[in-house]
Amino acid sequence: MTTNNDQDHLIPIDHPRYESLKYRHKIIEGMKALVVAEAGLIAHGRGECFDYMLGEKTNETAKDAIEAAVALLLTATHPVISVNGNTAALCPNELVDLSEIINAPLEINLFYRKEGRIEAIKKVLEEAGAKQILGLDELKMVEIEELSSNRRNVDPNGIKIADVVFVPLEDGDRTEALKKIGKKIVAVDLNPISRTSIWADITIVDNIVRVVPEMIKIAKKLKETDEKNLKNIIKRFDNKKNIQFSLNTIIKYTKKQKKKTFIKLKKKNKNQNLIK
Numbered sequence: 578m579t580t581n582n583d584q585d586h587l588i589p590i591d592h593p594r595y596e597s598l599k600y601r602h603k604i605i606e607g608m609k610a611l612v613v614a615e616a617g618l619i620a621h622g623r624g625e626c627f628d629y630m631l632g633e634k635t636n637e638t639a640k641d642a643i644e645a646a647v648a649l650l651l652t653a654t655h656p657v658i659s660v661n662g663n664t665a666a667l668c669p670n671e672l673v674d675l676s677e678i679i680n681a682p683l684e685i686n687l688f689y690r691k692e693g694r695i696e697a698i699k700k701v702l703e704e705a706g707a708k709q710i711l712g713l714d715e716l717k718m719v720e721i722e723e724l725s726s727n728r729r730n731v732d733p734n735g736i737k738i739a740d741v742v743f744v745p746l747e748d749g750d751r752t753e754a755l756k757k758i759g760k761k762i763v764a765v766d767l768n769p770i771s772r773t774s775i776w777a778d779i780t781i782v783d784n785i786v787r788v789v790p791e792m793i794k795i796a797k798k799l800k801e802t803d804e805k806n807l808k809n810i811i812k813r814f815d816n817k818k819n820i821q822f823s824l825n826t827i828i829k830y831t832k833k834q835k836k837k838t839f840i841k842l843k844k845k846n847k848n849q850n851l852i853k
């Protein structure tokens with residue numbers, strides 16, 4: 578008998594949407610294991626929609642943002658990687674590798690609190706090789722007053738003292754609040770006009786599953802260069818322009834698809850008329 582748990586075996590590797598279905602499945606399995614919040618499924622769907630309109634690939638605009646992001650994280654005194662349910666389900670191994678390479682601890686910070694979620698995410702990260710995880714002991718957490726959501730509880734050794742916070746897949750409020758208390762923010766958000774995207778210092782408009790491996794690659798390279806070079810990369814980067822370029826990519830891609838679809842529809846109508 579086929580059950581929901583067998584769904585991954587049903588995706589043939591040559592399926593044209595294999596990659597997308599594979600990550601959908603990770604999110605579904607993550608939700609069953611309490612790693613992903615129910616709302617995480619909806620957030621993923623929203624991300625998929627934007628990814629589709631960006632051509633589902635890492636473009637040059639995103640690569641520029643990734644390079645600047647890595648440079649900023651490497652020059653930070655206390656960089657921190659904030660981990661939520663979706664990111665833990667989608668790319669745990671890569672998050673652990675990035676954390677080691679850029680020397681930034683992983684801190685679990687959740688929007689949707691539910692008993693067992695922190696433990697479930699901790700397990701996933703530990704299985705991926707994480708040695709140190711922040712944000713685990715709720716009694717030791719301190720509050721960020723500027724924030725009213727659950728995310729206000731942060732680790733005193735992590736986000737609280739961080740100068741640069743990496744926040745992949747965020748809900749709107751936090752970036753704004755963290756900016757107000759003087760943190761620099763690197764965001765990953767497929768929606769270039771979300772509040773997070775607009776408030777962040779560096780906005781990477783791309784899918785987290787492609788971003789983190791690319792960050793690892795760039796970090797290995799940039800670690801070999803000097804501080805002056807890293808600072809120049811940061812100085813050259815213009816987030817406002819980068820967001821505009823991402824929006825242009827969506828517009829261009831949509832126009833191209835519109836043309837292609839019209840050609841297909843024309844052909845289809847012709848064939849149907851021939852059959853008649």
Ligand code: PTJ
Pocket residue numbers: 612613614616617618619620621622623624625627661662663686687688689690746747748749765766767768771783784785786
């Ligand atoms: O695990 P929790 O409790 O901390 O909750 C995590 C979610 C993601 C559910 C929570 O932060 C949330 O509700 O976020 P939002 O407000 O839905 O925003 C998530 C943003 O991430 C949206 O703008 C999506 O387009 C974007 N997004 C979704 N999937 C991806 C993505 N961006 C990059 N890569 C993705 N795979």
